[in-house]
Amino acid sequence: QVQLQESGPGLVKPSETLSLTCAVSGYSxxxxxxxxxxxxxxxxxxxxxxxxxxxxxxxxNPSLKSRVTISVDTSKNQFSLRLSSVTAxxxxxxxxxxxxxxxxxxxxxxxxLVTVSS
Amino acid sequence: xxxxxxxxxxxxxxxxxxxxxxxxxxxxxxxxNRVSWYQxxxxxxxxxMIYEVTNRPSGVPDRFSGSKSGNTASLTISGLQAxxxxxxxxxxxTSSSTFDVVFGGGTxxxxx
Numbered sequence: 001q002v003q004l005q006e007s008g009p010g011l012v013k014p015s016e017t018l019s020l021t022c023a024v025s026g027y028s029x030x031x032x033x034x035x036x037x038x039x040x041x042x043x044x045x046x047x048x049x050x051x052x053x054x055x056x057x058x059x060x061n062p063s064l065k066s067r068v069t070i071s072v073d074t075s076k077n078q079f080s081l082r083l084s085s086v087t088a089x090x091x092x093x094x095x096x097x098x099x100x101x102x103x104x105x106x107x108x109x110x111x112x113l114v115t116v117s118s
Numbered sequence: 119x120x121x122x123x124x125x126x127x128x129x130x131x132x133x134x135x136x137x138x139x140x141x142x143x144x145x146x147x148x149x150x151n152r153v154s155w156y157q158x159x160x161x162x163x164x165x166x167m168i169y170e171v172t173n174r175p176s177g178v179p180d181r182f183s184g185s186k187s188g189n190t191a192s193l194t195i196s197g198l199q200a201x202x203x204x205x206x207x208x209x210x211x212t213s214s215s216t217f218d219v220v221f222g223g224g225t226x227x228x229x230x
Contacts, residue, residue: 036219046156046164046207048219059217095163103211103219104154104169111163 002026004096004109012090012116018083022096022109023076029054030074034099037070037081039092040111047092051099052079086116122147122208122222129228135196138225140208141189146220148189152211155184155193158224159204167206168193195227203229 008020022035029035036051050060052070060068064083072079083090093113097105123141130136140153147153153171156164166175168184171191181197191210195202208222 038221045224046209046221048209048221051217051219062216062218100169102152102170103209104152104166105156105164105209106166106169106175108163108165 002098002107004098004107006094006096006109006112008112008114010113010115012086012114013118014087014116015085018081018086018090018114018116020081020094020096020112020114021078022080023078024098025077027098028074029072029077029079034059034101034103035072035079036097036099036105038095038097038105039090040095041089041092049081049083049094051103088116090114091116122210122220124206124208124222124225126223127226127228129230130195130198131230132198132200134198135194136198136227137195138193138206138208138227140191140193140210140222142191142210143189146189146210146212147186147191150210150212151186153184153186153191154209155182156207156209157202157204158207164207198229200229203227 003025005023012018034051037049067084069082093111095111096109098107099105155168158164171186172184206225
């Protein structure tokens with residue numbers, strides 16, 4: 001069974017960089033699929049942040065592209081998100097997920113709340 | 119980015135059927151069959167219910183079905199059950215000029 005688990009600081013200061021990692025078990029990232037990040041501000045809807053293919057190709061939401069970096073570490077079977085220059089508007093539950101080439105997200109992590117506050 | 123429009127809320131009684139719409143344009147929903155639907159009960163991660171407009175993953179009850187007409191995709195839940203009460207989101211992948219994934223604003227389903 002494929003499982004994903006997000007980890008990282010729950011509190012980040014404004015203007016700093018948010019960093020999260022998604023550990024994958026039950027499937028080898030290097031075997032295929034795309035691996036993505038989605039976020040959900042409290043009480044609001046879902047927003048795709050970006051994705052990485054197992055080969056390392058990356059795809060970002062145009063509205064966040066200037067601040068986002070997604071990377072993969074196949075040796076640790078995990079992938080990571082970095083979001084720079086955060087503000088209170090970046091406060092959200094951040095999910096990692098696996099998706100197909102037609103971008104349906106079949107497996108999700110449980111999510112982790114990141115609060116941006118001084 | 120495209121915008122997908124969903125009704126903020128729908129409701130129905132147990133045993134009834136409800137349909138949730140997801141409206142885009144001829145350039146997105148009307149042009150691509152990469153529409154998926156997610157169910158999100160409060161405090162939980164989203165769960166895939168429908169992919170590529172009409173396909174149901176294994177384990178999803180056949181009470182859930184998807185369709186598309188023109189620029190609008192729809193999720194229909196028949197034989198409504200109390201456990202179906204949740205937020206539902208549609209999603210679309212477009213690759214016309216750039217890789218992009220858009221979610222609808224979400225619909226709150228209340229089982230009366």
